[in-house]
Amino acid sequence: MQQKSTPGLKALLFSGWIISLVVPGTMLAQTDPPKPLTIEVDLKQDQGPLKPIWAWFGYDEPNYTYMKDGKKLLTEISQLSRVPVNVRAHSLLVTGDGTAALKWGSTNAYTEDKQGNPVYDWTVVDKIFDTYIERGMKPIAQIGFMPEALSTNPQPYRHHWKPGDNYNDIYLGWAYPPKDYTKWSELVFQWVKHSVARYGRKEVESWYWELWNEPNISYWKGTTEEYIKLYDYTADAVKRALPTAKMGGPEVTGPGSEGSQTFFRAFMDHVVNGKNYVTGKTGSPIDFITFHAKGAPKLVRAASGEGHVQMNMGTQLRDIDKGFELVASYPTLKNLPIIIGESDPEGCAACSEDMSPQNAYRNGTMYSSYTAASFARKYDLAQARGVNLAGAVTWAFEFEDQAWFRGFRDLATNGVDKPVLNVFRMFGMMTGNRVGVKGGLAYDYARIRDQSVRAEADINALATKDAKTAAVMVWHYHDDNLPAPDAPVSVRIAGVPVQRVLIQHYRIDKQFSNSYEVWKKMGSPRTPTSEQITELEKAGQLKLLTSPEWVTVKDGTVMLNMELPRQGVSLLKLSWE
Incomplete structure (x- = not known):
């Protein structure tokens, strides 16, 4: 579960009541502005079917x-x-x-x-x-x-x-x-x-x-x-x-x-x-x-009893x-x-969130970003073990x-899709073969396997290409559900085989593809009206961050820049004729 927070303050909602938790000082380093990161995708580096x-x-x-x-x-x-x-x-x-x-x-x-x-x-x-x-x-x-x-x-x-x-x-x-x-x-x-x-x-x-x-x-x-x-x-x-x-x-x-x-x-x-x-x-x-x-x-608590959800x-x-x-x-x-x-x-x-507060990740974007980051590493582990x-x-x-x-581990609540289901909609648009991804990336599968994500954030990508499309899923994940600045991310896509491509940028974060945040803004109604349910159903669908845009390809390369929020996931879909 994610709430709007000020630096040093974390609020978790448990079954209608609020606990304000002061984040331990050791965690405040996460609020340092992240360094700009360039993720390099090479469409010519074929890694076999995804x-x-x-x-x-x-x-x-x-x-x-x-x-x-x-x-x-x-x-x-x-x-x-x-x-x-x-x-x-x-x-x-x-x-x-x-x-x-x-x-x-x-x-x-x-x-x-x-x-x-x-x-x-x-x-x-x-x-x-x-x-x-x-x-x-x-x-x-x-x-x-x-x-x-x-x-x-x-x-x-x-x-x-x-x-x-x-x-x-x-x-x-x-x-x-x-x-x-x-x-x-x-x-x-x-x-x-x-x-x-x-x-x-x-x-x-x-x-x-x-x-x-x-x-x-x-x-x-x-x-x-x-x-x-x-x-x-x-x-x-x-x-x-x-x-x-x-x-x-x-x-x-x-x-x-x-x-x-x-x-x-x-x-x-x-x-x-x-x-x-x-x-x-x-x-x-x-x-x-x-x-x-x-x-x-688990729920990580300071000596004072304060704490936050930490994944593993x-x-x-x-x-x-x-x-x-x-x-x-x-x-x-x-x-x-x-x-x-x-x-x-x-x-x-x-096991619901109200009975198990460590499960407060399920309604918001922590579940969706965890899903994106973990599935990518399952591919890597299988390849490494042959x-x-x-x-x-x-x-x-x-x-x-x-x-x-209520905080069950589910994909939808009362017929309204949660943010995590939209990660699978993103996966559904990734077809063809996996292609190469590199850059100044902090984590590979081995480091996460051995250490989880406890130091810097895991900002990384999974990319595919088929005959007339390419797709790049980018995530900004961390095990600790604490507030942090957006990350400036550039995605450089090389090996594009045409002169112009149509780019569609889909996003899951607090503002996009997120019925939970909309429900909270409604006042967390226990019995939403039919009009509110219609609004929630729309909010639960996968949304474009910006309008689709035709972009000119220079020397086989496209460069795309974004500000990616913590626990956010983007899908960049390139299409050509």
């Missing part, structure tokens, strides 16, 4: 998918990308009536009659997947969690968690292994078979099928070996129903920790060399590999790097696609019928 790793999204609550604001947001997400967007959701096999709640969802896909015979009902699952398919999206079909009738410890089954409760309260009967692996396998087989019948073989071949979520923590109440056994039964069922289906795992979280690495290696060792629980043969089918990586924001991008990048390193250590697996199944600034989308990064899932969606700008 994979749309950003076109991947996910969320805990599957039943939000087909609700009013869920459908609206999914439509907007699908429209910002030239390629199909992949969507991952939890709880697709959970028993229940389909009522949506925080950290909860259900489909009632599997129950049993009085004789213990399986009863399959795909009504809610189809409703979810139909919503994706209608928008040209691709499901990441998460096989889980355990239906009540199959759970080895079914009661209690449903939780009623809310922000402020103990997070461990959510892990109930749905998190346990099956009491009958054969029945579980048949459930998976019937789901895949049904999907092929409903959507067609070619469509389902384009999906990703995966088992469970974060089985190295309490999402899985079984042992590591029981997860491996479940994977064998699951993969066998998927492949029996559709031999060409893509099957993967294990979706472990925090590869930087010793416990996660132990689980990850046990799984990888098994799929390569282990005895398959179903076939008795060596190894298990695997077509892609998944893990999670999160950052670690380095924590997230270290987890990503360790995950890549682990995959790369298996010669037969290192070229498989990697999906970072959840890739975010921290670990609880449903692995095949296919996607990085942003675990953020929307929370239906919640308070406006």
